[in-house]
Amino acid sequence: MSNLAAVFAVFLRLGLTSFGGPIAHLGYFRDEFVERRRWIGDRTYGELVALCQFLPGPASSQVGFAIGLRRAGLAGAVAAFAAFTLPSAVLMVWAANGIGAVTGPVATGVVDGLKVVAVAVVAHAVWGMVRSLAPDRPRGTIAITAAVGVALVGGPFAQLGAIALGALAGILWLGEGSSDSDDAADADALPSASTRVGVTALVILTGLLVASPIAARVTGDGSLALFDAFLRSGVLVFGGGHVVLPLLESAVVGPGWVDAGTFLAGYGAAQALPGPLFAFSAYLGALASVGPGGVAGAMIALVAIFLPGFLLLLGALPVWAVVRRWSRARGLVRGASAAVVGILGAALYDPVFTTSVTRVDQFALALVCFGLLTLWRCPAWVVVILGAGVGATTAALING
Template sequence: MSNLAAVFAVFLRLGLTSFGGPIAHLGYFRDEFVERRRWIGDRTYGELVALCQFLPGPASSQVGFAIGLRRAGLAGAVAAFSAFTLPSAALMVWAATRIGTVTGPIATGAVDGLKVVAVAVVAHAVWGMARSLAPDRPRGTIAIASAVGVALVGGPVAPLGAIALGALAGVLWLGETAAEPEGPAGADEALPSAGIRVGVIALVILIGLLVASPIAARVTGNGSVALFDAFFRSGTLVFGGGHVVLPLLESAIVAPGWVDAQAFVAGYGAAQALPGPLFAFAAYLGALSSVGPGGAAGAAIAIVAIFLPGFLLLLATLPVWAALRRRARARGLVRGASAAVVGILGAALYDPVFTTSVTRIDQFALALGCFGLLTLWRCPAWVVVVLGAGFGATAGALVSG
């Protein structure tokens, strides 16, 4: 199988099985690409996570895009995005016409089981990343301080602040230390990059679309252009993860009356139960929107528009950062920011992942069992997903019976 085909196949499977939201996705990615396939080393992975957390856009999808870029170039990046997003986008288009029809205790129990699996996946990621990215006292201290800060402050700005402070602490505390070997064995230290030329082109396209799309929407009065502009602007302004896009989309889509408020809330609820990126909610809104072509065409416009800014900015940033990271102080910045990411994931493991998923003793037992399967028995994450969903569905059937 070629690299491109392998990228598409693996990300398609992840798009079908990666439940639990963006933090859980990072756990699934680490299990698949760092632990099992060794397409990328743990330190480089942590660096990518830190960079994508700091940039606007859907962080987990940006990380997946970068992994595809590293494995199979620009075509691989597009394949990774398409395969990871397609299942949830297709389900959201279906939900636009059938929202609320899948109910009952068995379906609800399966969803509950999948949420518990996400707890185990994130815990596994935090455990593994802590050993690699925060193995000593200085970085362990940065990770713990970041977790405490994010937990106490809360909100979408807290992770950005934690990464910035972690990076600063790394520059002051870790910047003069020698470079460490990349792990695991066989992984190249180089960051994925399409090159400076592609980065400049990406930045020009990003700025051009930001300026031109609202003007074109107003001048032409074309619904498809207006739909693209609304989702493109929303995707550009999203800092702090998928849930932050909710008020932006509400302002851009519901406020002007393109989608009914009740339908908006119902679709957002459905998006929580689906695998893949939360930004796939855009497909639902594009399909329902009274502006633009609606249906599958409207969904396609919305999906491309909301993801495109984050990917363009990542392409523009990667070659610049790849050049800077070789310097001693830049290495300290990377280590501090990566340690902060461990703390951010640790805080997210508690809230919202654990607090919203584990409310009963049987769910806690399932979470421990799934964690053991991932860490002790090295079970693939998709196997644990299937077992968790089956356990949850069975529990729902027993309760209803």
């Protein structure tokens, strides 16, 4: 199998099985690409997560895009995005037609079981990243400080602040002399884009941000208006996931393109689906009263909301490739990566644990799934099936 075909196949499977939102997705990615396939090193993976957290857009999808870029070039990046997003996007269009609602106690039990699996997946990722990205006293302290700060303050800007402070602490504390034995190997694994590609990506994004609102207003074309609304939502969101919801509500409910009840119903359906929450835009594009609607409207909304984050990543990679070679940048990278571990640790508690584990049987299932991942090294998709089955069985017994 070629690299491109392998990228598409693996991300398609992840798109079908990665439940639990963006933080859980990072756990699934680490399990698949760092632990099992070794397509990328743990330190480089931590770097990518930190970089994508800094950029606007869907952080987990940007990480997936970067991994596809590393494995099979720009075609691999597009394949990773398409494969990871396609299942949830198709299901959201299905939901827009009134077919995809999740109803009944057993269906609810399946969703509850999948949420518990997400707890185990994120815990597994945090456990592994602590050992590689925060193995000593300085980096462990940075990770704990980041976790405490994010847990107490909350919000995407707290995450950005934690990474920035972690990077600063790394420069001041870890210094130039720190070294790790596998830095050289991991440096080769860093996804790259040429300066020409990076500049072109930023020029395209700037041009779109300037031209799309003007074109939509001058022509009065509904498709252009729809593209512009979702483009602006994609470029303004930091942290991805649920942070985009108020922006989307303002973009489509505010002008009356989608009513509030329909918006909330789609959001509820999105919680039960694998893959990126940004796929919710496909539902909104399919139902919007402007633009072509249906599948065409869904495609316009999807492309528009994901495009800014991917173009910004292509623009940032050449700059980061230069900056990371500076002697003091080594400390910056280690400090920022340790802060990422702390952020994931805080997210493991809230929202992952607090919204998924409310009963003792769910806690027991989370422990079993964690043991399967860490001790028995079961593939994540096997644990997903187990969690869904246990959740459905439990719901049937409770409501039987």
